Amino acid sequence: MNILIGGAAGQGLDTIAHLLGKSLQRFGFGVLTSKDYMSRVRGGHNFSCLRIEQETPWASAQEIQLLIALNEETYSLHKGNLTPQGRIIFDPDHVSLPNEEKRGLPIALRELAKEAGAAIMANSVAVGAALALLGLTTNVTEQLLHEVFAQKIATSNGKALRAGYDEVAKTNHTYFTLPAPMEKKQIFIDGNSLLGMSALASGCRFLSAYPMTPATGIMTYLAAKQENHDVVVEQAEDEIAAINMALGASYTGARAMTCTSGGGFALMTEGLSLAGMTETPLVIVVAMRPGPATGLPTRTGQADLEFVLHAGHGEFPRAVLSATHLEDAFYRINKAFELADKYQIPVIFLSDQDFADTVRTLPPFDFTLLQHNRYLLDDDVLTSPYQRYLFTDDGISPRALPGQFAGEVVLADSDEHDEDGHIIEDAEARARMSEKRQKKLVALAAEMSEPEVDGADEGDLLLIGWGSTYGVIKEATHALRAQGQRVTHVHFADLWPLPTATINKLFSHFPHSVCVEGNATGQFAKLLRRETGHLVDQLILKYDGRPFWANEIVKEVINYD
Amino acid sequence: MNILIGGAAGQGLDTIAHLLGKSLQRFGFGVLTSKDYMSRVRGGHNFSCLRIEQETPWASAQEIQLLIALNEETYSLHKGNLTPQGRIIFDPDHVSLPNEEKRGLPIALRELAKEAGAAIMANSVAVGAALALLGLTTNVTEQLLHEVFAQKIATSNGKALRAGYDEVAKTNHTYFTLPAPMEKKQIFIDGNSLLGMSALASGCRFLSAYPMTPATGIMTYLAAKQENHDVVVEQAEDEIAAINMALGASYTGARAMTCTSGGGFALMTEGLSLAGMTETPLVIVVAMRPGPATGLPTRTGQADLEFVLHAGHGEFPRAVLSATHLEDAFYRINKAFELADKYQIPVIFLSDQDFADTVRTLPPFDFTLLQHNRYLLDDDVLTSPYQRYLFTDDGISPRALPGQFAGEVVLADSDEHDEDGHIIEDAEARARMSEKRQKKLVALAAEMSEPEVDGADEGDLLLIGWGSTYGVIKEATHALRAQGQRVTHVHFADLWPLPTATINKLFSHFPHSVCVEGNATGQFAKLLRRETGHLVDQLILKYDGRPFWANEIVKEVINYD
């Protein structure tokens, strides 16, 4: 079951999607909403897709059963995807459908809202109408309204909601049949809030960032937590300040993070190299959107992989992680903080607009699984004078903080340096310090999770993906299997150092291998070849700023054969 | 024959090296000088190596015949490389050698200089002494002094020069035997001046840059030319301004360039992506020095290859060039400007400190080989209204300049755009515009020069290198051949799009392949594997900030066997 809510920016689509989605979650359904919006504040065409299944759906579906059209553009753009038995909720006073359109369900949204108190509550009327079509009641949603709004507003919105409900209930009650709800308790959360929440629970104490879509949500999540938690959020004057502030905070002991998108990250690359040289832990979330330059600010893509892998001048170890899905991300951001502290390196977490803005129902997280080790030098093992860059077997020097030990000082240096942190120019010392840094890669590589494998060790088709396309490739995999193909889906979350054991084992056992990526050049496929020698047979690429649809993947695989 | 001149910063080593080198050039010898200096203005230990052969040497040699030691540190650091028959010029009043050191040639440099007029001319005394040991006369050098200095200073320096000469001539005249001089006229030029000169002769009209070693020499070369040439040099407030200024100048019609090193380039990566998106021609010289971060500011390396290949968010075509040697660079910078204009893309030229500071004797350049095509839209083919991003078969849209056509406007845009340059968000239009940009790579790839090959199509050993290591690998190749190995040397100058035909043809015909690189991770070897699947058998890497010595390469190849 798939609902699309469309209209102009400023018409309150988010409210409808949120109210509906959250109500459905409370009823116990599996829900996923995704967001398609323009880089403007009012006008244009935006929409949200809300998919409902018994278990939480993995991706949005293209076929729509219910269309809530707040303007005519929504109708004309999406009518093609509406099933013949589908329904269109629209306000006949403001939207007119062609005569031959039989799926329309006219509801005087604004009129009914006015009767309930004010025209602005038309969205609540629409939600009520949808609830009726789905055969649900309004009580859960009314409760929600009371949680979100002040008493008075909640009450009149409740009235509007019921008005919409009653209007539909007269004629179309339970037009759609929903699956049986789940028993288990669920939460309903979006990618950005989830990243912020996990960061906070991972002990992140400082976020410095400059607003940039689609990463800003992480910043606003954490900003709201400052009142009651040990965290400070600072809006920097630019991204260069953002990363350098975070490095200063990290150097003095705070788990620190910054978040941005590709353009902002470009400005951070010098600071990234500084993190590498000074061996200062740092987590950077890069929420991808299509480039180059300003590109499509509110759209999605996976085109910054090669950039984050090689960003920064000089050579230094880094880790690059992404997440297969929201739940995975919760634990993987924690891993990012742990790796940063343990190896004293920058760790990049690659998100994207689709990941950031997707909201899903999920089982509650187990916070006891999160780790918070600081990997700091203990008092009893200090040998004086303290040396920040002491040579060790694994390349990791015991880390002390400024002020931690009376009489000891901690010197972090951007120039090549000796074990004390002092500038050197000597060839041998330089080579040795460079090797010390590189050495950390050995143990770091062993910490990378192998990709998730869904399917047998041999078969007809190997589908390879990474990051947020997990859900949609999973759906494509199921669809292809349903057509009789023996498909194995391999999905990478940890990207660098690239874990290669699994793919090396599987690769030759499939006559056809396909890499699915949200970019125009097959960046991950190139990485794979570089690191393993395996050359995939086919690339399925999308670079129009939109997430994949499962059926697109299915079609391309088949057409190739 | 190899001369090393060493001392502290501020002791005037550069003057000695320049006077000697330039005199030798005028005598008709083949000369190469390289520079090893610290990131400080006074003190420390710096040195220059000056090698003399009949033909211009390809690289510095480690074995020294003549050591000019302006302080004791020079002696102790370099005595090991001095041959038993070698000679050490030193001032016994300021430098003392151990008793057992028999190679010393004490000359009262400062005393003799004082007699000639002032102690500060001690360097001229040293040059005079060296000339005598080499069996040369002082007249050429005296002439040089008169070209550089005012009459009076030149005359007294000439006196000092002759004093040093006479002092040696008494006992050690023509201690070293030089080869026969060449007949042909030579120039004597360093990497940075050469890049500046070629840029100017390629029609570069604007350089905006922020000072950064080892790129600053390009800026000072061009700055000095502003008085009499059509060129403007602007010192930007930072590297971000530098690249964006250059883009503005290029958009309005000036061939524009910026130059920097890795850290400054990091700050330019957002602007690089803007060049890609707006399709604005730009040449960026990145003079590599060892990182990460500030690293070793005055040293050399080849560790920014992967960074420049992938810098900038989003996907857009770029070209990355380097040069095998100084002469090659003269023509290749011209190619950089031509490619930038023809394909409307950013072109990166990778230099490094060793390349920038090396001075060699070379045959005069042929300026008629330089091209200056602007690839602009002709008046007679304009169709109104002008569209900056018109779709074409090869992805190259006819380029007009603002103000070029009355009534027409030119709109360059950082957002995704339509053919007019106006912001769009539509999926199909985006995909098409992205494809238009990528398309340019097809023709661009065909413009890349295949690597230079020295040797047979099959043999025992394939030596692969790129950029400024050409000379030293050439010497290693000769040395290995002298030992009976059948060696082929393949050297890449054009790096991206990587020309693969030659290497594909050769690779399998050698049982052993080696990639020689000035970095710690074998970046070019990784690129090669990614693009061709070929995995080299051995990496010879150096990352201590110093250029390779030929004998290091020889030794490592042999030890491996």
Add this chain to the structure above:
Amino acid sequence: MTKAQEYLTSETAWCPGCGNFAIRDAVAAALAELDFAPHQVLMCSGIGQAAKMPHYLRVNGFNGLHGRALPPALGARIANSSLKVIVESGDGDTYGEGGNHFIHTIRRNPDIAHFVHNNQVYGLTKGQASPTSDEGMKTNVQTFGVTLPPFNPLATALVMGAGFIARCYSGEKEHLKETIKKALLFPGYALVDILQPCPSFNKLNTYAWYKERVYHPASIDTDNWQAAMALSQEWGQKIPLGIFYQVEHPTFISHFPALAAQESPLGTRSFEPHTLAHLQEEFS
């Protein structure tokens, strides 16, 4: 002559009621009244709501990166000094991300007319504080309200040596247009900081708020730096509008031999490489 209407392109992506519309109209009218042909004008901008301006006026446009509107304008000015160069961007773009270019571009005194749409908020990214946001303004990032004193663009420009500084209000279109005309005609860098209501995100500095406060000082001695500094410090109950300072200095391009002569545009002077073969003589 081009009519004001003819500078306007199709639809904008701005919100109804936005202060940007009046600025757009004023610029179009000023260009028309001064008789600048579209192809003789170049408008550079960064990223933000204001920065979309080059898409909404039919002139040459370089819509670059967030915070980086000024550097390309300077480069363009050098390559082709016959273009009238305008920079138009938001407060966040100009004074936040672009702060370093703001201060150093002014010092150079290039012939650039600089119109800043100062809505005291980040509009396009949905309402975070900008450098000019008033103290106490709450946003979903500045959850306790803004605690930094607002950045003062006019006082800063004065300290950097700007020769022309003015403040306008987008609610006073005629004054705005006339001031823009003077800025366009000023030989050197001219800053017009334009107070621009953002009904969508700035609920503090509304049309009503500005209207209550803006006034035109009886007379302004535009040669007097101290007086200009005093005026630019006025903010709060009363906000003065007008040209606060107007004094000419030598402009940027006058310092370069290749530009001072005012020949053809530097970028496109004809040229053949072989004529420079003598460059290598100094190395022989």
Add this chain to the structure above:
Amino acid sequence: MTKAQEYLTSETAWCPGCGNFAIRDAVAAALAELDFAPHQVLMCSGIGQAAKMPHYLRVNGFNGLHGRALPPALGARIANSSLKVIVESGDGDTYGEGGNHFIHTIRRNPDIAHFVHNNQVYGLTKGQASPTSDEGMKTNVQTFGVTLPPFNPLATALVMGAGFIARCYSGEKEHLKETIKKALLFPGYALVDILQPCPSFNKLNTYAWYKERVYHPASIDTDNWQAAMALSQEWGQKIPLGIFYQVEHPTFISHFPALAAQESPLGTRSFEPHTLAHLQEEFS
């Protein structure tokens, strides 16, 4: 108590006669006299000759990137507000590459003592003009001489709302030391712009040049913003030294609940993730 000598580490890489030596000595003496233990002090710097300072004083040091000395200092101040944070860097570093951080850090008013070694030139990169170079100074990049008016750090800081601004001269060590002490004790951002001769590259602003010009105004009314602005405009024949302005404002960290309480350093407060499981309740 640590003696001034004990702050000094081994050899420096500065040139003989460089004005940096006196600054180093003054800072060491000030720290000693105020009894700051080395481990309680953090010095952040960028890149340049001045910026090598953290290597030459035995305190905690974060020697970061060129132009980026202030942001890490701010981050450090937040993570551990018990450290005395000093920023020390060159004029190019602070006012050129780092200009945007300079203006916006001041607006935040963090407890940072900021000592700028203003030699009016880029020393480490061998003599290009810096933002504070005087007009007419010729270099091998500014081949016609500098044409931009010098950046005025003190006036700029005043406009940004700085609470403490002072000018010193490295040739007057005692005054320098005493001023540094006051800056170290000032609660909030304190700027000391220190005139520092660079005998190697600045042949214009030499010891003799400064000596002829610097003077101590008879009395300075350090509460008076206008007077401070007037003093900071004096440059040329006479250059005033001293603290021009000293007025306290609420400091940066006072605005954050997590910091205002002045508990243990934010960075190292003990913590267990499972105690935050309730965070997900708002999503249920």
